[in-house]
Structures are given as structure tokens and as C-alpha cells.
Amino acid sequence: MTLTNMLISHSNLGFCSDFSRPLLLPLLLPPPPPAGSSFQPFVSRLTSIVGSTGILQNDRKLRQTCQVMAAAPSYSEAAGVTESGMFSQSDDDLNSRGFEIHMSRDDINLDKLNSLFVMVGFPRREKGKLLRALEHTVSLLWIHEKKSGSIIGFARATGDSIFNAIIWDVVVDPSYQGLGLGKVMMERLIADLVKRGISNIALYAEPNVVGFYQPLGFISDPDGIRAMAYSRRRR
């Protein structure tokens, strides 16, 4: 793993470093610049420190990476997930259009979630069971529509939090489909899973949405692997 890769790997500060790696002299690195500030001082600060150790003085790729990172606060979260390293729509973009991204189950309204499920043709789930399912969900995301106050998008992932994760219940309110919100959710959910170190992310796609997942990096039946489900009908 090159030093460049290490630097752009998961960082909770949105900063060009990974404090868990002793190689990077974490104590010497300055705090991250506020969002929207000019990238020039940031890059020069970093290279002056790192340059003094002689490690990265001439790493052009790193400089470019740091420039992009400083310019787009959402970079490090999307690093390794999207081609550009940036989300297709930033949180700010979405906010300005009245959509709030939430990734905590704390304030989720089960009735509103059930309404969304019903709207897309899923069965309405019993609240106790739904709550239990959410409590044992590794990562989830929901989109709050500010004007109506409803939940218009949802996605979640279950798994062992170490090796494998399965994504379930990816839904967008039909009235809000076609706006790229499904992609918005998937990028963030995957970025969260990748950040947790989960390398095996899978899902079960209905035939009409296989084309939706492919551009996001999903491959169906890799190496001949088949999805299977237990069928009680046959018993």
C-alpha cells in the first residue's frame, strides 16, 4: 500500500492523513482547514511538514490529491468509493434542495418509514420487528424531506461488521425518483461500510434494478456465484 493510498484512506477529519498510522507524525499535522478555504496554504502547510521528513516532497500525485481534498470537503468520505472521490451530490447541494441526509437510527420515525415502504410496494412491517431490525443494522441512511417532513429515501446494511455486509431495503419515494437520490444514498452507505473496513459488500437486486447498481460498481454473479434463498413452498 503506497503512502499516497494511506493518506487518502479513511479519515474521520476529512483531512489528508490517517492518524492511526505511525508513519505520518500525527502530532505535527495542523488541524484541518475550514470548509471552503483556499487550498494553497493547506497544501503548503502539509508539504512543509512532510517535506521536512523527506518523504513526500516530490510526490506530485499526493499534491494533486490534497488539492482536490481541500477543495471538496466530502472527498475523503467518498475516497475509494466513487471514481472522482467525490459524491455525485454533496450534502450542501441536497440541503439547498430541501433534502437532509441522516445516518443515525435515533430520530427515525417508524410510521413514516412504513409509509415509504408501502408507497414502493413493500409490505408494512410490524413496528416491534422493524425496530429490532434497525437495532441490528450495521449502517443505515434515510433522507428527510424538509417541506413535507416525510422520509423519502432509505437504505440499510446488515452483516458482521468485520468481513461482510448486505444492503437491503433501498427505496426512494416514487415522487422523488429520477433525481439521483438512490445513487446519493448508495454512495454514502458504501463509503460508510468501507470506512468501517468491510471489504465484502453484497446485495440482492431485482432484475429491473441490476442496471442501477452496475454503474455504482456492483457486479452480478462474479465468478459464477449465485444468490439463493430458502423456499418454503418446495418443502
Next chain:
Amino acid sequence: MACCSTVSFLVVPHYYWCSSSRLTCNFACSSYCSSVASSFVNALNAVVPEKGDLRTKAGLWDSIRSGLLKTSPMAVTEPEIKDDEIELEDEVVLVEKVQTDGTIEKIIFASSGEVDVYELELLCDKVGWPRRPPSKVAAALKNSYMVASLHLHRQPPSTDGDIPAPEKRELIGMARATSDHAFNATIWDVLVDPLYQGQGLGKALLEQMVRTLLRRDIGNITLFADAQVVDFYRGLGFESDPEGIKGMFWYPRY
């Protein structure tokens, strides 16, 4: 159930509560393969403990025990009645065999998750799976909804009269499932020691696992099958690409 002269096969569910102060019912019907045993098994299958009802069940166990057991008596102690639901733990003896020298061998299925990571590592080596950091494996097992195991128990004949020889236990198979504890479960890492393959143990392991999951009301049981084992799972009641649904993986590493 099949019988032969030197080996008897019997699927017998043990119902016990995993705690020293709880009611324990441990019965063995070795070398006993008949309709009597099967009806006994059916009767026991019907016995489901209810909260606060354990004292009456103790009577039932006593009468069964006195009538059928040939082995040493087991301790029946008054169970502790807890506030929350009493967990029913299943262990199923899949195979029981008495060797000519008197060694008792049992292959036992358990869904209680007692799998030693180092034993698992040895088992993974045997089937040619790449090694994974033991700490991660331990965490993954802990975060799994169900860890099902097959252990081979060997009890050599007692050389010292009353004192039974220590029982040796070896992990010979495992499977685990992750789940949201409500709607979906996905089965991973199914493996059986090559020495014990071809005996139907993998099938039994999965069958017991599916049964346990269904009993816990998990309606959607899924898995991803390598091409060469798709038929194995079909035989167990799994359907590939149900309703055209495709399994997809994010940038898989082969």
C-alpha cells in the same frame, strides 16, 4: 433413521438450559434404534417449556428418565426462573457410534456459537481457505446472529471403574448466519472437515440451521453459493436467482 450392526444413527434432540442451576435433561439412546425411540423423540419434540411452568415439566422428565435411560442418572435441579424469556438451546446428536474398543463417538450439532477461533483456523486450513486475523474472526463470530457447529466428541472407555474418561471434542464443521434479527438472514462460511465430508453432515448442518432460523421467525434465509455448490443448496430447498433476483458484489476481489 438407519440401523446397522456396528453403528447406529439416531437424530435425537437434547433440550437443556445452558446453566448449572437450570434443569438439565440429557438422554442417550445409543445402539437403540426403534419405533419406541422415535415416538419418544416425537413426544419430546412436543415438549416446549413455558415461562413459570418448569416445575411440572420436571415431573415429565423424571418419568421419561426412569422408564428409558440405561446410563447413569442425571441431576435434576430446580430451575432458576428468570424475568426474561428462557432461552431454549438446541444441541442435536447427528451421529452416535460405539467403537469396538468401547469408545463412544458422537457428532453433535450446536447453534450456541461455541467455536474456538484457533480450532476454526485449523479447519479452514484443511479446506484450503485463506487465513484471516484471529481477532477479526472472533469479532465476526461474535457479531453473527447464529454460529452453528459440528463437533466430534470422543469418549474413550473408562479405565478407572467409576470415573469416566475425559471426553475429547474436535470441531469438524461450521456455518454462520448474519441477520437483522427480524426479517433477513444470510448464511456464510459453510465448511466441513474433508475427512468427514460425503456423509451428509453438511446437509444436516444446514438443515438444522435453517430449522433454527425458521423457528426464530426469520422469514428470508439467503446465501451466496459458489458455482460448484449451487446444486448442494438446491437439494436443501434453496432456490437460485429467486424471481430473477441477482446477487451482486461491490468490486469483488477474486
